Amino acid sequence: MENSPMDKYAAGFGMSLAVTSVLNAIILVIKEKNDAVMSAMKAALGHHWTTHGVIVIIVFVVLGFVFSAMRLETKFDSHRMLKYIIWGVIICGVITAGFFMSNLKLAGAMKY
């Protein structure tokens, strides 16, 4: 049986999920490396993490509607969309886990 095309919102928000995941990691690196950005994010909503979360959610929703309007479902099938999402999550995970790797001093645990 031939697969029917994706729904435009499933395709649009799927692509938004992949892109926003990577963007989440990029925002993390920028705010941790740049004191001015970190201070601005703290000042905006009282805590950098709150601001970070609001930015991520807004970007996800906006990009979701933008990508939906671009009719990505005519270019991608569900299988390809899943690949993009998985890669987006992996890239975000690797950047996030890698960025803080220098903080992981397991030698400290040996004292115990």
Next chain:
Amino acid sequence: MFVQGVMMVHVALGVIGIMFAVALFVDVLNVNEGNIERIKKLSLAVAVLIVLAYIIGGYWYVVYYGHDRDIIKAGQWPWAHNYFMEVKEHLFFVMLLLGIYLPIAVYRNAPLMEKEKRCLVLGICALIVVLGFFMEGAGGIIGKGVTMGLMGR
């Protein structure tokens, strides 16, 4: 007590969310006319649980975590905060987005009888479960970090 209660609700919502994602995964593997409605309800439940875990956990993190953080950083396991909390708090955003996207994939990307569409939902569920396990494990390490900090005093 209120602070501990808030934390426990956050953890419980996360655990139930993971369990529902596993249940959804199994239901989608065995999709048929009889369980479509349950699949839809489960996808919504996972989304609601993860969003609530985010809001309640976020409230606890922003309002109360500072005290625990100071204890952890002064203790023998400073990396419990410096690594695990830092990674956890930022990866949680991805889990939140996956949770919000899940019902979109289930409701809008029908019919799930098609293998490719089923794989999309299965993949999202699997990512939620894997990230969820990391969240729970990291949360345990952070809690132990506080204990280690208090033991050293």
